[in-house]
Amino acid sequence: MTAANIAVPDTTQELPRCRELAPILARIGDKWTVLVVGALAGGPLRYNALRRTVEGISQRMLTLTLKGLVEDGLVLRTLYPTIPPRVDYELTPLGRTLIDPLVALFEWARDHRAEIETARAAARTDEGAAERAALP
């Protein structure tokens, strides 16, 4: 319990300040953004290649997600005016800096997925699984 206080030094004061960071966290925390950036982590991909890689994303969401990422300077869009047209998407240097934190988050999710799903299931069957009543 005390360890928690020690383990988090000035984070306590910094994390709550991230209200101004909320828009940015909202984007990268977006359901699809993570997957798209992950797909692009390996290198440039074309539009339909992305659709196949992310698999499950609708055309609309892929387009919107990419547009947002391009606007934010995280993804570079390259148009080859050939016939048929070809569009490559790749991470910009800025976009690549996002890979590491994202991987950390990804690994966290992977490492603790079982625990979370166990807790989630327990919460549904037994009301008050992660709750506690302090008796006087």
Place this chain on the structure above:
Amino acid sequence: MTAANIAVPDTTQELPRCRELAPILARIGDKWTVLVVGALAGGPLRYNALRRTVEGISQRMLTLTLKGLVEDGLVLRTLYPTIPPRVDYELTPLGRTLIDPLVALFEWARDHRAEIETARAAARTDEGAAERAALP
């Protein structure tokens, strides 16, 4: 440029696989969850203390966010049946493991906020800021 490819080893194959992790990422990527976990990183807080710390969150969203976190075993809810009632929220050991990745993401957002906002502004004034047309 080549360094980027080297820096991302098998991530290329793992990140796209996180479709099954999407629900978990969706929770922690949630607009309020990050802020609530951040607020709790410093130690236990009561309901209204959380409301003040997160500031901007509605009562409804705080309640829903906390309920979700409790269900997922990331937050422990302790009820003191006093009058007036008192409820403490604190991170569980599992919840505390989330702090580090979250801080990494927070620091990324903080370090690159300016670049993103610059790119975002540039994209609005100049159409095609982060785009490129490959001429044949």
Place this chain on the structure above:
DNA sequence: CGGCATCCGTATAGATACTG
């Protein structure tokens, strides 16, 4: 091939009022 536009159902989020 790589989109954008449209429609439409649903999920989400805020404000408000009320309760134990």
Place this chain on the structure above:
DNA sequence: CAGTATCTATACGGATGCCG
């Protein structure tokens, strides 16, 4: 103090169809 309940507005997200 710590919620719950209800209503409403809007944003999100999918399916479809058309265009360069």
